[in-house]
Amino acid sequence: MAAPKKTVAKESGQEKAGSPPEFSKEQEFKALRDMLLIRRFEEKAGQLYGMGAIGGFCHLYIGQEAVVVGMQMALKQGDEVITGYRDHGHMLACDMEAKGVMAELTGRRGGYSRGKGGSMHMFSKEKHFYGGHGIVGAQVSLGTGLAFANHYRGNDNVSVTYFGDGAANQGQVYESFNMAELWKLPVIYVIENNRYAMGTSVSRASAQQDFSKRGASFNIPGRQVDGMDVRAVKAAADEATAWCRGGNGPMILEMQTYRYRGHSMSDPAKYRTREEVEKVRHDQDPIEQVRNRLLASGVSEQDLKAIDAEVREIVNEAADFAQHDPEPDPSELYTDIYR
Amino acid sequence: MPIQVLMPALSPTMEKGNLAKWLKKEGETIKSGDVIAEIETDKATMEVEATDEGTLGKILIPEGTADVAVNTPIATILADGESAADLAKVPAAPQPKAAEAPAAEARGDAKAEAPQPAAKAPAAPVSEALPDPEIPAGTEMVTQTIREALRDAMAEEMRRDGDVFIMGEEVAEYQGAYKVTQGLLQEFGARRVIDTPITEHGFAGVGVGAAMAGLKPIVEFMTWNFAMQAIDQIINSAAKTLYMSGGQMGCSIVFRGPNGAAARVAAQHSQDYAAWYSQIPGLKVIAPYSAADYKGLLKAAIRDPNPVIFLENEVLYGHTGEVPKLPDFIVPIGKARIARAGKDVTIVSWAMGMSYALKAADELAKEGIDAEVIDLRTIRPMDTETIINSVKKTGRAVTVEEGWQQSGVGSEVAARIMEHAFDYLDAPVTRVSGKDVPMPYAANLEKLALPSVAEVVAAAKAVSYR
Structure with a gap:
């Protein structure tokens, strides 16, 4: 299986020449810090899972950080974000607190869902994060509904609806595409193509492997984006948000990315070689790309270490909180069923 | 022998209709496929096409006659060579059981109404209903069909709250597959009365997403049988999200449509879902019988901040009942x-x-x-x-x-x-x-x-x- 292609944004398969626009130093620092936070958080979550502090399913986002960080850099206050079950990175990118996310992973009362949702089901109305959904593809119709609400209210918010290459084969995705284009709903469908739907590679599951073309029969424009380059993601997101806010309806962004870890913690990942993973890590790691650019521009190792230290402190504090916060009160069993 | 034209059944549950207009006169020549009359059902005005050739011998039911029972002879057609004298040969009622279903089917779509003779028609019970405690003594009552009571409930709530809208198949321009949404498009416009593609799973999810964003959708399923395509969104997304979000993100939404057996539509279109949905914590499930309850409970359902399953009955849509003439008649959910x-x-x-x-x-x-x-x-x-x-x-x-x-x-x-x-x-x-x-x-x-x-x-x- 080929590693994700190193391409810049291209229009439905057609290569466009050139690199993505350069980031300012400030943008590079922000991207680095936000991606590092996700990576360190996920590494810690993996550790806690191994210790038995986190139960059930736990799907790590390591390797895909540039997608959600680059997208978020193009959004404005009020834009909604919704995704599937590989959702910790999206929550952190939406500025949800690491403590609340980690405490939900450990099933504690300080978690975002008060311990009743777990890894796959977290929400923050305040941060416009609409979950965290455990049924593959369900968030696509829901995210289309968020866009419907924006359209109904006549605001200029955009719904950013994430799903994977696996979910892209679900029927309701296409039902949603049809309605979104028919009604010109402001929704960006971000297909995070990490090459594997659990253990099934794209080539074994998808007749049309160019996901940017998946909206073609509905006249939804699509772009293939190098999802390992945060600048390319941001550039594509800028185009898509402008398209949606301009009343043109939905747009599809296929993010060509890669997950380094297994599908979930219990996945031995026998369906790909160690060499394949190592090659992507070595050649395309989204965080290393930014670090290398910053170093090349004269930023010192010392400055970068300071960011790493800040991030580690946030993550350690979150892990500490998540292990010491009490479990939900038993009375919580019967709350939040009706309102 | 002269051929009898019978009052046709134009939907699975039609029991009677009005003979609105004759388009052919006695003595006129009729070819197969000619439109000979117009019949009003409680849902629509339909054209009756001749299936036989000849001359319109005698009109048995004059135009303007209301409540003509299905299978009543409405006219006779004389074949070539027959004359008025032959009319006497026509046997009197009872008529053959199967109506001559006219070729006047408006849409060859198994989704809604295919012309079939009405089979089941439980007449109104004789029992004197007890006064409803929700209706103050002395309240003026109006006689309405259940279809109208539902329509009024939705219209009243849509006037009251701009976040309420209705979406579903044929709810707008067609005026409802069962005419429950009649007039809503005209009053509220296409922004709030939304025809969806035939895409139950998708539009149920869109409705739930819109509700998570704070709108109050009424999602109509043409029948609850089709909602099986959407049941994941109803249960996994609508019913459970409040709990899974620790109370942050609820879902004020009504899913409604006809439930249970209609008549002669067989297994895929005749199923009662009350037990299915009643098992799910997070859902409320309503299944009214009287016209007043249909109205008062639908209004309550629309206002409820939780997802509500509202099970209607197609056979009852055309039945009439007394509905209190009150500006805001609400029946509380959860009370027998x-x-x-x-x-x-x-x-x-x-x-x-x-x-x-x-x-x-x-x-x-x-x-x-x-x-x-x-x-x-x-x-x-x-x-x-x-x-x-x-x-x-x-x-x-x-x-x-x-x-x-x-x-x-x-x-x-x-x-x-x-x-x-x-x-x-x-x-x-x-x-x-x-x-x-x-x-x-x-x-x-x-x-x-x-x-x-x-x-x-x-x-x-x-x-x-x-």
Whole structure:
């Protein structure tokens, strides 16, 4: 299986020449810090899972950080974000607190869902994060509904609806595409193509492997984006948000990315070689790309270490909180069923 | 011999219609396919096409006649060479059972109404309904069809709250597959009355997403049978998200449409979902019977901040009832109503089951058994208290539902009675239900598959040891 292609944004398969626009130093620092936070958080979550502090399913986002960080850099206050079950990175990118996310992973009362949702089901109305959904593809119709609400209210918010290459084969995705284009709903469908739907590679599951073309029969424009380059993601997101806010309806962004870890913690990942993973890590790691650019521009190792230290402190504090916060009160069993 | 033209059935549940207009005169030549008359049903005006050739011999039902029963002869057609004198040869009623279904089918779509003779038509029960505690004494009442009561409920709530909108298949320009949304597009416009593609899973999810964002959608399923395509969004997204978000993100949404058996539409289009949805914490499930309850409970459902399953009955849409003329008539969710007071046996039912229950109560009265009939109205949350209080008085209970028996709503009622009133029971609770089979098409088999008044009477007598 080929590693994700190193391409810049291209229009439905057609290569466009050139690199993505350069980031300012400030943008590079922000991207680095936000991606590092996700990576360190996920590494810690993996550790806690191994210790038995986190139960059930736990799907790590390591390797895909540039997608959600680059997208978020193009959004404005009020834009909604919704995704599937590989959702910790999206929550952190939406500025949800690491403590609340980690405490939900450990099933504690300080978690975002008060311990009743777990890894796959977290929400923050305040941060416009609409979950965290455990049924593959369900968030696509829901995210289309968020866009419907924006359209109904006549605001200029955009719904950013994430799903994977696996979910892209679900029927309701296409039902949603049809309605979104028919009604010109402001929704960006971000297909995070990490090459594997659990253990099934794209080539074994998808007749049309160019996901940017998946909206073609509905006249939804699509772009293939190098999802390992945060600048390319941001550039594509800028185009898509402008398209949606301009009343043109939905747009599809296929993010060509890669997950380094297994599908979930219990996945031995026998369906790909160690060499394949190592090659992507070595050649395309989204965080290393930014670090290398910053170093090349004269930023010192010392400055970068300071960011790493800040991030580690946030993550350690979150892990500490998540292990010491009490479990939900038993009375919580019967709350939040009706309102 | 002259050919008779019969009053056609234009939908599975049509019982009668108005002969609006004759488009051919007596003595005119008719070719197969000519439109000869217009018939108004409670849903639409439909054209009747001739299926035979000849001359229009005699118009038996003049235009403007209302409530002409299906299968009534409306005209005769003379074949070539026949004359008015031949009309005498036409046999008098009774007529052949099958109506000559006209070729006037508006849309060849199994989704809604295919012209079939009406089979099942439970007449209004004789039982005098008790006054509804929700309706103040002396309130002026208007007579409405249940279809109109539903439409008015939605219109009133849409006037009251700009966040309320309706979406579904054919709800706007077609005016509703069953004409429940008649006039809503004209009043509220296409922004709030939204025709969807045939895409139940997708639009249910879109509705839930819009509700998570704070809007209050009414999602119409053309029938609940089609909502099986959408059941994941209803249960996994709508019902569970409030809990899974620790109370942050709820979902104020009404899913509504016709439920249960219609008539002669066979297994895929005849199923009662009350038991299915009533099992789900996070959902409320409503299944009214009376026109007033249809209106008051739909208004309550739209205002409720939770996801509500609102089960209607196609057979009842055209039935009329008294609806209070109040500016804002609300029936509280979760309260049963004693539809008929009695002291000997409690009959618990809801929705279409009530038609069997009330008629059975009339039969039982003739035999000296005084039945109390409870209309649950809401299946979840269930009004256990009203059931238990009645059983404590009568010591006997029968449940009546069109749905299947295993894990049915009647089973739940029986279990609650056992848990809360075991010591008051003089006989085991008995369930009358739909038979444990997919709904058959043949008229006789369909009738056998559904509960009957006789079965309810027999069950009530059995628990009374009579």
